[in-house]
Structures are given as C-alpha cells and as structure tokens.
Amino acid sequence: MRSDANIAGPMTDPVPGPRTESMGADVSRETPSPMDDTPIGRAAQLAVEALGRAGEGLPRPEQTRIIVVANQKGGVGKTTTTVNLAASLALHGGRVLVIDLDPQGNASTALGIDHHAEVPSIYDVLVESRPLAEVVQPVPDVEGLFCAPATIDLAGAEIELVSLVARESRLQRAIQAYEQPLDYILIDCPPSLGLLTVNALVAGAEVLIPIQCEYYALEGLGQLLRNVDLVRGHLNPDLHVSTILLTMYDGRTRLASQVADEVRTHFGDEVLRTSIPRSVRISEAPSYGQTVLTYDPGSSGALSYLEAAREIALKGVGISYDASQAHIGAQKDPSMVEGIQ
Numbered sequence: 595m596r597s598d599a600n601i602a603g604p605m606t607d608p609v610p611g612p613r614t615e616s617m618g619a620d621v622s623r624e625t626p627s628p629m630d631d632t633p634i635g636r637a638a639q640l641a642v643e644a645l646g647r648a649g650e651g652l653p654r655p656e657q658t659r660i661i662v663v664a665n666q667k668g669g670v671g672k673t674t675t676t677v678n679l680a681a682s683l684a685l686h687g688g689r690v691l692v693i694d695l696d697p698q699g700n701a702s703t704a705l706g707i708d709h710h711a712e713v714p715s716i717y718d719v720l721v722e723s724r725p726l727a728e729v730v731q732p733v734p735d736v737e738g739l740f741c742a743p744a745t746i747d748l749a750g751a752e753i754e755l756v757s758l759v760a761r762e763s764r765l766q767r768a769i770q771a772y773e774q775p776l777d778y779i780l781i782d783c784p785p786s787l788g789l790l791t792v793n794a795l796v797a798g799a800e801v802l803i804p805i806q807c808e809y810y811a812l813e814g815l816g817q818l819l820r821n822v823d824l825v826r827g828h829l830n831p832d833l834h835v836s837t838i839l840l841t842m843y844d845g846r847t848r849l850a851s852q853v854a855d856e857v858r859t860h861f862g863d864e865v866l867r868t869s870i871p872r873s874v875r876i877s878e879a880p881s882y883g884q885t886v887l888t889y890d891p892g893s894s895g896a897l898s899y900l901e902a903a904r905e906i907a908l909k910g911v912g913i914s915y916d917a918s919q920a921h922i923g924a925q926k927d928p929s930m931v932e933g934i935q
C-alpha cells in the first residue's frame with residue numbers, strides 16, 4: 595500500500611493515442627481563456643505542450659495519499675474532478691487508483707471501465723469482503739491509472755452494510771490489505787452522507803470538496819463539515835479537509851467571482867489557486883469513456899486539471915505552489931484573471 599519511491603522520475607510512458615485534433619468550432623462555447631479563439635494548429639501545439647509538461651513528473655508522496663472527493667450536493671463536479679485529477683496525477687508520473695463508490699457508476703463509465711452487473715466491483719469488496727485486488731482494473735489509455743468500478747448492486751449496499759460487522763470501516767480494511775504500491779487513491783462519493791460516504795471518510799485522510807461556482811454553492815457544506823468532524827472524533831483522527839476546488843467557473847459572470855471570493859474567505863489556504871472552468875470538452879469526454887486528458891489534452895479543461903493536480907502534488911510534499919508558473923491555458927485564481935467584473 596505504500597508507494598515504493600518518493601522521488602518521481604520522469605513519466606516513463608506518455609499517454610498512448612491522445613486525441614489532439616478536436617479543438618474545432620465548438621471551442622467558442624467554452625469559458626473564455628487565452629486559447630479559446632485559437633485555431634486547431636495552436637490547439638495541437640498546446641496539447642503537445644500539455645503532455646510534455648505532464649511528463650515532467652512531480653514529487654511523489656512518501657505514503658499513499660487517500661483523497662475522498664465528497665459533497666452531498668449533487669452535480670457539483672465530484673466525479674468529473676475525481677477522474678480528471680486521477681488521470682492528471684497519473685500523467686504526471688504517479689500510480690493512481692480511483693475507487694468508484696457511487697452506485698451511478700459514473701466514474702467507471704468516464705474511465706472506460708466495464709461495470710455491468712456481473713463485473714466484480716466495489717460492492718463485492720464492501721459487502722462480500724472480496725479482496726480489492728480482485729476488482730481493480732487498469733484504465734485503458736492512461737498508464738499508471740486503475741479503477742475499482744461500481745455496479746448497480748452498490749445501490750443496495752447502504753442498507754446491506756447496516757447489519758454487517760465494522761460497517762463503517764470495511765473500505766478502510768480493504769485498502770489496508772491492498773498490496774500494490776500506489777501514490778494516490780481517489781474515492782468518488784455519491785451525493786449523500788450515508789454509509790458509503792462514511793466508509794470513504796474512514797478510509798481516507800484527506801477530503802477534497804468540489805464547489806460549483808453557482809448560487810447556493812455553500813449550502814449544505816456545514817453538514818458535510820460536521821460529518822467530517824464526527825468521523826475524525828470517533829473513527830479516523832487523521833481526517834481533514836485538505837482541498838477545496840472551484841469547479842465550473844465561468845469568468846464572465848459576476849456571480850462566479852463572488853462565490854469564489856466567499857469560498858476563499860471561508861476556507862483560505864485549502865482552496866486551490868487553480869479553478870476549473872466551465873468547459874464543453876470536460877462534459878463531452880465521459881460519453882466517449884474518456885477523461886478530458888485523453889479526449890482533448892490541449893483544452894482549457896485538461897490544462898486546468900493538470901495544473902490542479904500539480905498544485906495538489908506539490909502541497910502534499912510541502913512545496914509552495916507558484917501560480918505565476920501555471921500553464922497559460924489553465925484557469926488561475928479568479929482574482930488573478932483580468933477582466934472579471
């Protein structure tokens with residue numbers, strides 16, 4: 595379970611077969627960023643730069659970092675963040691496992707992982723005590739990225755877990771028994787605070803909360819934070835909110851920057867400097883069973899997730915993140931983006 599090295603070498607194998615051609619006419623629908631109105635040639639160049647940059651490698655954590663992506667509010671970008679951050683961390687040279695803990699199975703779909711009812715899944719791990727290693731599958735197209743899929747069975751697990759021994763710590767035990775070296779485990783939670791989410795909070799040390807830059811963004815967060823406190827107090831003393839990520843940021847609207855300001859005032863340093871723009875490419879990628887990193891590596895969405903991953907990796911080893919070094923296409927701290935009303 596511990597990573598086998600703490601210094602990253604350069605990534606050994608770039609992602610095979612990236613699509614670099616797809617910054618076509620649609621691109622103007624994305625949030626404006628420096629590259630939105632550029633021709634395809636520029637997009638291809640950015641894609642190459644993005645992959646080259648990803649290949650630089652980043653410092654690896656000394657121990658496996660287990661990051662729980664949670665927010666009981668639906669549709670805020672949990673799954674999108676889980677799969678794209680995981681792919682970015684893998685492209686940066688890490689070994690990364692995504693655990694799909696949502697019966698909807700959206701993370702499995704987005705990673706191109708088969709998750710029909712007969713596939714061994716995280717349900718078997720939680721309810722049948724099957725070893726995690728027996729359900730983990732490699733993600734096609736991204737070296738170093740793996741997924742433990744969710745099938746529809748998981749919908750019954752909230753109820754079935756209730757009567758099982760150690761019902762809150764079954765995922766934690768499964769992860770502890772998993773012997774493959776990993777740098778990161780990212781857990782995609784369902785939009786609820788039931789036993790599945792509690793299992794994730796007991797298993798991980800870090801909570802990453804994606805916040806959508808919209809009205810009511812902070813509503814319900816108090817309940818999530820109280821649950822984090824409860825789990826820390828009773829079951830997992832290491833648990834803390836390590837990261838807040840602003841998602842679907844639309845720099846054209848006053849509301850988005852107001853929400854961003856409010857979140858930054860409230861959470862301070864936990865909020866990543868990089869935010870994720872609203873991007874058509876990000877929303878299209880899952881229907882091709884891909885992350886945006888392989889679907890359109892030069893898009894602003896891909897670059898933003900690569901940058902967010904870099905920030906998370908650097909923070910994890912105590913290196914301060916220099917936002918001025920951020921890739922030109924990534925969405926930086928909104929307060930640094932010119933032209934916001």
Ligand SMILES: Nc1ncnc2c1ncn2[C@@H]1O[C@H](COP(=O)(O)OP(=O)(O)OP(=O)(O)O)[C@@H](O)[C@H]1O
Nearest residue numbers: 668669670671672673674785842871872873876877
């Ligand atoms: N940055 C983005 N730009 C555009 N669309 C996005 C972005 N992030 C997420 N979306 C879209 O928003 C919708 C909700 O995203 P996602 O499924 O990641 O949220 P979620 O929090 O996991 O939802 P749920 O609570 O149902 O699990 C999806 O259709 C997704 O494609």
Ligand SMILES: [Mg+2]
Nearest residue numbers: 672673696700
């Ligand atoms: Mg989801």
